[in-house]
Amino acid sequence: MTSTLERPPAPSGPPPAPGQTPTRSARAEGWVRRAPLLPALVFTIIVTQIPFLLTIFYSLQSWNLVRPGSQQFVWFDNYVSVFQDSQFRGVALNTVIMTLGSVLIAVVLGLVLALLLNRHFIGRGIVRTLLVTPFLITPVAAALLWKTTLLDPTYGLINFVLSPFGVGEEAWISDFPLASVMVALIWQWTPFMMLLLLAGLQSMPTDQIEAARMDGAGAWAIFRELTLPHLRRFIELGTVLGAIYLVNTFDAVYMITQGGPGTASANLPFYIYQRAFLGFDIGQSAAMGVVVVVMTIIVATFALRLVFRSFGAAEGSN
Amino acid sequence: MAITTERASTTASSGASDQEPRRSSRTGPVLLTTLTWILGIGFFFPVLWMVLTAFKTEGDAQSNPPTFVFTPTFEQFRTVFDAGIGPYLANSLGATVISTVLVLLLAIPAAFALSMRPVEKTQDVLFFFISTKMLPVVAAIVPIYVVVNNVGLLDNIWTLIVLYTAMNLPIAVWMMRSFFLEVPSELLEAASMDGASLARTLREVVLPIISPGIFATALICVIFSWNEFFFAVNLTSANAGTMPTFLVQFVTSQGLYFAQLSAAATLAALPVILAGWVAQNKLVQGLSFGAVK
Numbered sequence: 076m077t078s079t080l081e082r083p084p085a086p087s088g089p090p091p092a093p094g095q096t097p098t099r100s101a102r103a104e105g106w107v108r109r110a111p112l113l114p115a116l117v118f119t120i121i122v123t124q125i126p127f128l129l130t131i132f133y134s135l136q137s138w139n140l141v142r143p144g145s146q147q148f149v150w151f152d153n154y155v156s157v158f159q160d161s162q163f164r165g166v167a168l169n170t171v172i173m174t175l176g177s178v179l180i181a182v183v184l185g186l187v188l189a190l191l192l193n194r195h196f197i198g199r200g201i202v203r204t205l206l207v208t209p210f211l212i213t214p215v216a217a218a219l220l221w222k223t224t225l226l227d228p229t230y231g232l233i234n235f236v237l238s239p240f241g242v243g244e245e246a247w248i249s250d251f252p253l254a255s256v257m258v259a260l261i262w263q264w265t266p267f268m269m270l271l272l273l274a275g276l277q278s279m280p281t282d283q284i285e286a287a288r289m290d291g292a293g294a295w296a297i298f299r300e301l302t303l304p305h306l307r308r309f310i311e312l313g314t315v316l317g318a319i320y321l322v323n324t325f326d327a328v329y330m331i332t333q334g335g336p337g338t339a340s341a342n343l344p345f346y347i348y349q350r351a352f353l354g355f356d357i358g359q360s361a362a363m364g365v366v367v368v369v370m371t372i373i374v375a376t377f378a379l380r381l382v383f384r385s386f387g388a389a390e391g392s393n
Numbered sequence: 394m395a396i397t398t399e400r401a402s403t404t405a406s407s408g409a410s411d412q413e414p415r416r417s418s419r420t421g422p423v424l425l426t427t428l429t430w431i432l433g434i435g436f437f438f439p440v441l442w443m444v445l446t447a448f449k450t451e452g453d454a455q456s457n458p459p460t461f462v463f464t465p466t467f468e469q470f471r472t473v474f475d476a477g478i479g480p481y482l483a484n485s486l487g488a489t490v491i492s493t494v495l496v497l498l499l500a501i502p503a504a505f506a507l508s509m510r511p512v513e514k515t516q517d518v519l520f521f522f523i524s525t526k527m528l529p530v531v532a533a534i535v536p537i538y539v540v541v542n543n544v545g546l547l548d549n550i551w552t553l554i555v556l557y558t559a560m561n562l563p564i565a566v567w568m569m570r571s572f573f574l575e576v577p578s579e580l581l582e583a584a585s586m587d588g589a590s591l592a593r594t595l596r597e598v599v600l601p602i603i604s605p606g607i608f609a610t611a612l613i614c615v616i617f618s619w620n621e622f623f624f625a626v627n628l629t630s631a632n633a634g635t636m637p638t639f640l641v642q643f644v645t646s647q648g649l650y651f652a653q654l655s656a657a658a659t660l661a662a663l664p665v666i667l668a669g670w671v672a673q674n675k676l677v678q679g680l681s682f683g684a685v686k
Contacts, residue, residue: 111502129536364532
């Protein structure tokens with residue numbers, strides 16, 4: 076807490092009344108401090124934690140909405156069948172490929188764009204604005220855009236652009252469903268990575284680079300020895316945040332492929348949605364939800380704490 | 394509009410670092426600039442294509458090779474409005490504005506209590522907030538659906554408002570906290586030397602400094618709630634549906650007609666594109682929970 080203002084308690088709080096123990100007034104002071112926080116905290120706990128506790132409770136039951144009266148306690152049966160479900164394993168693998176693949180490609184493309192934008196040239200602000208736009212598009216609209224006017228085998232712009240290279244009426248979405256979804260995701264998330272890495276580049280001390288250049292270091296050496304190490308924590312942060320947001324991808328799968336053919340392009344959010352809202356299997360979908368949460372928490376807590384520590388964001392010392 | 398955004402310091406420094414190669418050859422920078430422009434336009438082109446397609450006739454929209462020169466028509470937008478976009482637009486607006494106001498009302502005091510006069514265990518509270526963003530929403534949708542269904546709030550706009558508030562609150566708390574921390578402590582010390590009360594200090598010293606931050610936070614919340622689809626598609630239908638669900642409903646009822654769809658998609662995406670252009674400097678700060686300025 077270096078930059079936070081630690082006021083001495085005397086001028087801000089009422090002076091301890093005679094006869095009152097100092098601990099009691101300290102406790103009152105504590106509640107005065109806590110009061111502004113409580114509404115947000117209580118609201119968040121109620122809205123985000125109670126459903127999750129209910130998910131755990133439901134996951135221990137056999138419960139199908141289309142069979143009234145089917146609700147009964149089965150302990151871990153749902154988890155056993157989830158892990159025996161080969162579709163679930165396939166979908167889990169899809170989720171990993173979709174999340175990591177999209178994030179890593181978006182980071183690499185974002186890095187290239189950030190390096191290009193970190194120069195002084197005519198229309199830099201305009202180019203940046205153009206590049207940001209895919210990230211802002213409503214994901215459902217973006218998915219529709221890719222499904223129809225871009226990736227359509229006959230009328231799509233992509234096949235038209237690729238036709239000089241001998242690509243015919245390629246049906247991207249049915250032949251490469253997972254890749255089609257990922258292209259839309261990468262297109263949307265590259266701008267975010269670019270903005271993040273651009274912020275990283277702009278926070279870089281220039282005197283180091285000047286000194287290296289004076290010593291005759293080439294552009295590639297400067298990039299590898301100075302720029303990349305400086306950007307490392309920004310790349311890590313982008314990867315972790317991108318993964319957290321993208322592991323929840325639903326819109327693109329729902330709009331572009333509906334998870335198909337079969338479950339070839341389904342990810343966990345879409346598969347759980349199918350089980351819950353098309354199969355009405357509350358118990359099974361809840362169990363899958365719990366599995367997803369446990370996996371996410373394992374990955375995210377470690378990664379995120381690590382990354383935020385390196386930024387000192389939570390310490391307030393930036 | 395915050396489109397031109399080079400900070401003075403970076404402009405100066407990148408300008409300086411450009412000097413060296415320019416002396417040896419002039420073609421390098423020109424090539425890089427051209428490449429940057431081509432990539433920028435390439436990334437933007439699908440959006441432009443969507444807007445262009447929205448002004449085409451269906452025949453021009455579905456042609457092989459694609460039609461680049463055409464007489465613009467408003468026919469598709471008329472079709473979209475005739476398909477009953479109005480209520481969906483109103484719902485999106487309502488859910489977005491009300492949830493954003495609620496988020497700010499909850500987040501600003503909370504961020505204050507986590508920065509300027511920090512409570513004990515500030516760290517734990519902050520990580521609790523961020524951890525709620527890591528819980529996949531799909532794991533919560535089943536009980537939310539069951540509970541909302543049981544209390545008769547299915548297809549009700551207030552259900553979305555509550556969920557969107559919870560969805561954006563952690564981001565807003567972290568963002569607002571990082572803005573509070575930017576307030577120079579000398580200013581606060583000076584104010585308390587002058588005997589200003591806490592309320593007065595907040596109103597006259599802190600508020601003017603953080604108000605751009607409040608605006609940026611609000612825009613980020615607007616973007617997220619406007620674009621949200623998962624809760625909307627699962628918890629609403631005809632009464633409380635928002636713009637993303639309108640698009641789905643439009644596809645289902647009208648079929649995949651490219652020009653009509655592009656018109657609907659353009660209308661759905663436009664408000665957020667505008668908000669995002671304004672907020673683009675703060676986008677990263679919001680999405681990285683204030684870690685990156």
